[in-house]
Amino acid sequence: MANEDISQLNFIGVVQSSLQRKEDCPLQGEEGAPEAWLLIKKEFMDGLDSLKVGDSIILLTWFHLADRSVLKCYPRRETNSPHVGVFATRSPDRPNPVGLHTVKILGIEPGKLKVHPLEALDGTLLIDIKPVITATEK
Amino acid sequence: MANEDISQLNFIGVVQSSLQRKEDCPLQGEEGAPEAWLLIKKEFMDGLDSLKVGDSIILLTWFHLADRSVLKCYPRRETNSPHVGVFATRSPDRPNPVGLHTVKILGIEPGKLKVHPLEALDGTLLIDIKPVITATEK
Numbered sequence: 001m002a003n004e005d006i007s008q009l010n011f012i013g014v015v016q017s018s019l020q021r022k023e024d025c026p027l028q029g030e031e032g033a034p035e036a037w038l039l040i041k042k043e044f045m046d047g048l049d050s051l052k053v054g055d056s057i058i059l060l061t062w063f064h065l066a067d068r069s070v071l072k073c074y075p076r077r078e079t080n081s082p083h084v085g086v087f088a089t090r091s092p093d094r095p096n097p098v099g100l101h102t103v104k105i106l107g108i109e110p111g112k113l114k115v116h117p118l119e120a121l122d123g124t125l126l127i128d129i130k131p132v133i134t135a136t137e138k
Numbered sequence: 139m140a141n142e143d144i145s146q147l148n149f150i151g152v153v154q155s156s157l158q159r160k161e162d163c164p165l166q167g168e169e170g171a172p173e174a175w176l177l178i179k180k181e182f183m184d185g186l187d188s189l190k191v192g193d194s195i196i197l198l199t200w201f202h203l204a205d206r207s208v209l210k211c212y213p214r215r216e217t218n219s220p221h222v223g224v225f226a227t228r229s230p231d232r233p234n235p236v237g238l239h240t241v242k243i244l245g246i247e248p249g250k251l252k253v254h255p256l257e258a259l260d261g262t263l264l265i266d267i268k269p270v271i272t273a274t275e276k
Contacts, residue, residue, distance in 0.1 A: 006202060007147040007263075010233055044233060046209040049223035057225075060198075060236055064144060071184040085187030087195075087267035095148055095182060096265045098198055098236070125145075127234045129225035 009062065012047070013040040013126040017118065022065065026119045033117035038126060040111050051129070053108055059101040060128040061120050066097030099124070102132060147200065150185070151178040151264040155256065160203065164257045171255035176264055178249045186267075191246055194270040197239040197256070200263040204235030237262070240270060 017036040019025050026032045038059070040048060051057065070093040072083050086094045099120055107114035113129075155174040157163050164170045176197070178186060189195065208231040210221050224232045237258055245252035251267075 007149065007200070009145040009147060010206070011145065012233055044209065047224040047233070048226075049210065050220075050226035051223065055226075058238065060234070060238075062145070068148070071182065072187065082188075085189065086185040088186075088188035088193075088269055090268055090271060094266065095150055095185070096198070098266050100196065100198075100238075100268065128232065128236050130228055130238065131226055133228060 009125075009127055011041075011062065011125040011127065012044040012129075013038055015039075015061065015118065015120045015122060015124040015126060017120060017122040017124075019119070019121050022121065025121060033119035035106060035114060035116040036118040036120065038113040038115060038129075040113070040126070042111065045111050048108075048111075048113070048129075051105060051108065051113070053105050055105045056132040057103060057105060057115070058130040058132060059099070059103055059115070059118070059126065060130070061099035061101065062125040062127055063092040063097035063099055063120075064123065064125055065121070067093040068095055068097060070094055098127065147263075147265055149179070149200065149263040149265065150182040150267075151176055153177075153199065153256065153258045153260060153262040153264060155258060155260040155262075157257070157259050160259065163259060171257035173244060173252060173254040174256040174258065176251040176253060176267075178251070178264070180249065183249050186246075186249075186251070189243060189246065189251070189267070191243050193243045195241060195243060195253070196268045196270060197237070197241055197253070197264065198266040198268070199237035199239065199258050200265050201230040201235035201237055201258075202261065202263055203259070205231040206233055206235060208232055236265065
């Protein structure tokens with residue numbers, strides 16, 4: 001594989017959500033995030049087999065609007081808190097803007113999963129889906 | 139930003155581990171994985187500020203030796219189990235081979251974090267570090 005391909009993401013799908021603007025997004029899924037649909041690209045649909053309604057899954061997303069130059073920030077947008085390293089925060093603005101979300105599958109249609117709760121903007125790209133497998137992640 | 143840059147990972151560092159071969163790796167960190175060092179690239183070191191010994195952190199890694207064409211596999215390498223969709227498993231062979239690990243910081247040196255337990259090969263690339271922030275992830 002050529003060197004330039006190793007670090008290239010191949011997005012498996014996209015988030016369809018009522019969240020249209022960054023400022024509408026809750027900071028975490030547990031803070032009032034809505035249901036959303038995951039639209040999976042045709043070439044990756046076989047990878048969804050065995051997932052079922054009721055399963056808890058981990059989504060890895062790619063915040064396509066992120067500022068990737070950020071190394072220091074204020075935790076939880078609290079500008080009177082100390083300025084901290086970005087790796088000690090969940091800021092979406094970070095060198096590799098991967099979002100990590102634990103959601104429940106509410107519905108399955110061909111090439112589509114309905115999940116809840118998801119604090120990601122409409123159009124957020126989807127990197128991966130993993131099962132929740134340990135007690136520590138539930 | 140050019141379209142081809144959006145999906146490009148910018149690795150923040152690399153794993154230094156005694157695990158040298160795929161077959162030496164436990165399936166999960168809790169299954170006997172060793173301590174490892176995270177070597178952070180100079181340009182990302184400022185992002186480590188505020189992390190401290192004893193913190194639990196989530197690491198996102200990139201399995202550089204993965205087979206990215208896999209959509210169906212056997213869970214936990216058990217070939218007498220049914221063949222399932224890769225997104226219902228934690229197989230490292232998957233379209234975007236991102237590893238997800240919860241580890242504890244055992245030591246900090248300039249540009250280096252010592253963590254435990256980490257079931258990732260020596261040379262595995264590092265995408266992101268996030269704090270464990272909810273009871274559900276501890």
